[in-house]
Amino acid sequence: MIxxxxxxxxxxxxxxxxxxxxxxxxxxxEGADAPPAQRPEWSAPARIARTPVPRPGSRAWAHTYWPA
Structure with a gap:
């Protein structure tokens, strides 16, 4: 009813x-019966963080920005 x-x-x-x-x-x-759309692999969050995060320590802050 409106x-x-x-x-x-x-x-x-x-x-x-x-x-x-x-x-x-x-x-x-109609869209409820369709399977959920798959995200393309190029937009995966794991692809962004290819290098591991440095471990905490005295110089960890410097390694978070500058490439090794």
Whole structure:
């Protein structure tokens, strides 16, 4: 049920709003059966951190920025 709280829409405007809501609901129901999309390997977070994080120590802060 749709309730107009503010304003005075014309019948055409109300019909357009109902059509949009129905189309979105149908699209959501159709997409629910599909398997979840796989992320491409190039955007994997493990690919970003290829080098291990330095262990804590007296000079660890310097090794976090400068390449070895």
């Amino acid at each position: 309730k107009v709280i503010r304003g005075n829409p014309t019948p055409e405007e109300l019909a357009a709003a109902v059509a949009v809501v129905q189309a979105r609901a149908a699209g959501a129901a």
